[in-house]
Amino acid sequence: MSITLEHLSFVRSKPCSVKSPDCKGPIIAHHLKAVGSGNDRKRPSYRHLSAVPLCGFHHIHIHGIGLKAFEEKYEINMFEYALSLVIENIFGRSEPFFNDQIRE
Numbered sequence: 001m002s003i004t005l006e007h008l009s010f011v012r013s014k015p016c017s018v019k020s021p022d023c024k025g026p027i028i029a030h031h032l033k034a035v036g037s038g039n040d041r042k043r044p045s046y047r048h049l050s051a052v053p054l055c056g057f058h059h060i061h062i063h064g065i066g067l068k069a070f071e072e073k074y075e076i077n078m079f080e081y082a083l084s085l086v087i088e089n090i091f092g093r094s095e096p097f098f099n100d101q102i103r104e
Contacts (some may be wrong), residue, residue, distance in 0.1 A: 002033055004048040004049060004087075005048065005049055007049055007050050007051065007085075007086065007089055008029045008051055010029075010085070010089045011027075011029040011051045011052065011053050011085060012027050012029050012053060013027075014027065014053040014085070015027070015053065016054055016055040017052045017053055017058070017060055017074075017078065018038055018054070018055075018058050018074050018076070020074075020077060021035055021060070022057055023055040023057060023058065024056060025055045025056020025057055026043040026055070026056060026058075027053045027054070027055060028053070028054055028055070028056060028059045029048075029051040029052070029053065029055070029056045030051060030052050030059050030062060031047055031048070031051050032052065032067065032078055032082055033047045033050040033052055034047070034049070034052040045102060049082070049086050050079070050082050051082065051085075052082050052085065058070075060073055063064075067085055097100055
């Protein structure tokens with residue numbers, strides 16, 4: 001398995017990025033850099049490294065209001081969080097790299 005596909009599994013093992021009482025549904029690896037309609041998400045792609053974990057509720061919500069509004073509403077920088085997940089996955093850090101961006 002490629003490192004990018006392994007990373008998707010890692011992302012899906014994490015709790016929702018928002019970590020709020022509103023969280024509902026299974027964790028989905030949401031791609032900040034779109035894979036593209038009709039593309040095979042089971043093929044290796046560098047775009048998988050932009051994935052963040054979102055519950056079903058927040059995944060629908062981010063598509064409804066857009067990335068910028070979502071980040072403002074929940075006070076989180078999703079690209080920094082995606083990077084912290086890559087660092088955690090590759091280097092084995094047990095805590096997020098950008099702790100000030102992650103809501104507890």
